[in-house]
Amino acid sequence: MSTKGSKTSGVGRAGITRRDILKGSAAALGAAAGSGVIGAPVIWAQNIKDVTLNQVGPSYSVIADIAQKASADLGFKIVAQTAETTALMAKTVSQPETIDIADYEFWGLQKAWRSGKLQPIDVTKVKEWSKMTPLMRDGKSFDGKDMSRQGTLPFKVLYTESADSKEFAKGATNFATVMPTIFNADTLGLRADLIKRPVDSWAELFNPEFKGKTALVNIPSIGIMDAAMALEARGDLKYADKGNMTREEIDKTIEALTALKKAGQFRAFWSTFDESVNLMAAGEVVIQSMWSPAVTAVKSRGIDCVYQGMKQGYRGWGLGMGLMRHLEGLKLEAAYEYLNWYVSGWQGAFIARQGYYSSVPETAKANLTPNEVGYWYDGKPASEEIKDPYGAVMDKAGNSRDGGSFEQRMGNIACWNTVMDEDRYMIQRWNDFVSS
Numbered sequence: 001m002s003t004k005g006s007k008t009s010g011v012g013r014a015g016i017t018r019r020d021i022l023k024g025s026a027a028a029l030g031a032a033a034g035s036g037v038i039g040a041p042v043i044w045a046q047n048i049k050d051v052t053l054n055q056v057g058p059s060y061s062v063i064a065d066i067a068q069k070a071s072a073d074l075g076f077k078i079v080a081q082t083a084e085t086t087a088l089m090a091k092t093v094s095q096p097e098t099i100d101i102a103d104y105e106f107w108g109l110q111k112a113w114r115s116g117k118l119q120p121i122d123v124t125k126v127k128e129w130s131k132m133t134p135l136m137r138d139g140k141s142f143d144g145k146d147m148s149r150q151g152t153l154p155f156k157v158l159y160t161e162s163a164d165s166k167e168f169a170k171g172a173t174n175f176a177t178v179m180p181t182i183f184n185a186d187t188l189g190l191r192a193d194l195i196k197r198p199v200d201s202w203a204e205l206f207n208p209e210f211k212g213k214t215a216l217v218n219i220p221s222i223g224i225m226d227a228a229m230a231l232e233a234r235g236d237l238k239y240a241d242k243g244n245m246t247r248e249e250i251d252k253t254i255e256a257l258t259a260l261k262k263a264g265q266f267r268a269f270w271s272t273f274d275e276s277v278n279l280m281a282a283g284e285v286v287i288q289s290m291w292s293p294a295v296t297a298v299k300s301r302g303i304d305c306v307y308q309g310m311k312q313g314y315r316g317w318g319l320g321m322g323l324m325r326h327l328e329g330l331k332l333e334a335a336y337e338y339l340n341w342y343v344s345g346w347q348g349a350f351i352a353r354q355g356y357y358s359s360v361p362e363t364a365k366a367n368l369t370p371n372e373v374g375y376w377y378d379g380k381p382a383s384e385e386i387k388d389p390y391g392a393v394m395d396k397a398g399n400s401r402d403g404g405s406f407e408q409r410m411g412n413i414a415c416w417n418t419v420m421d422e423d424r425y426m427i428q429r430w431n432d433f434v435s436s
Helices: 018-023 026-035 040-048 064-074 085-094 106-115 202-206 220-234 247-262 273-281 292-299 329-342 346-352 361-366 370-377 406-410 423-435
Strands: 052-057 077-082 101-105 179-186 188-191 214-217 266-270 287-289 305-308 314-324 393-395 413-416
Touching (some): 052 314, 052 329, 064 329, 085 101, 101 106, 179 329, 188 202, 188 273, 188 292, 202 287, 214 273, 220 247, 220 314, 220 413, 220 423, 266 273, 273 287, 292 305, 292 393, 314 329, 329 346, 346 361, 346 370, 361 370
Parallel strands (some): 052 101, 214 287, 314 413
Antiparallel strands (some): 179 314, 188 305
């Protein structure tokens, strides 16, 4: 990774970086000795091997394969531990010392940042910050206009005013709450081979034609937004902001869902990745809330599963890596090394093969083949087989990504995952629905 123009410390007069010395080559050590920088950087390199960073976050972000690759490249240990965002928020407050790097969905930052357990990221120490997509960094769409304001727009919670502030800044500063990493446009998964007709509206989720063969994700803040997309598409309800419903809107939504449940519309309410995959692969459901890697997993089994773009738009989400406030000294410097490695390209290519986008598309694309760039980012038909991150074939030559290009998909976000002002009431009512 180039260090040209970086404000990160650790580049000696001979241009030797800490990472060069960390790798331990004789040439690097010799050059360092000759340049007079053999002191602190070498001590840093000798001690860094003993550093362990505990990274905690959702399973679709904190992936053992990525942690292992980073550990091999950087020379210190990354330990991956999964926890969905609600559990991570609780752990951040009650056991902050057990976390070094927290992978937070942007909606989770609305609560987590104000806990004071995270420290801001100095954006001048992230080498690729200027290359970060404006979708994340500036809150701007591809035409330069502001992105959808329904829900928690990432930009709204990305910056803070100072190292000690617990509030969010209204504009960009040099202090970021997290470093954006991955994001995507979510929609409904379909068994196209079983439905056998075009589907282009969220309203189809509640179509009686699919009675007993639909499913919702049983994560209240996400499940209720998928339901709202479908109810609004059917013309049943009109929301001022699906990402921040009033109590009246929540009640009307739950009433509608309860009526659908009693009529037998739902086969299941899934809570885990594997549940969603198994329901779809077995044909127990033909249309449901779904995540991109789950669709990839079903397709890799040779099943015609489609992640269908809908005319009403997508539900957007994003996630970033946060640094815990207790990090200091060598561990803090190692954490910045890891952040910089994370957006240097390998990880971006890995998650692209799951259907996710990198916050720095340029480096991700540089680590993909032209065929993969065309398929995952440009919406072009594949020139040869498309494989998932583990080498399994998940699409055939000639096929295109569901929903089209990066610009088509992310440029059509209707709302973002969020925490509502009436979050506690919403969760209570959602649980009433699921248990009804």
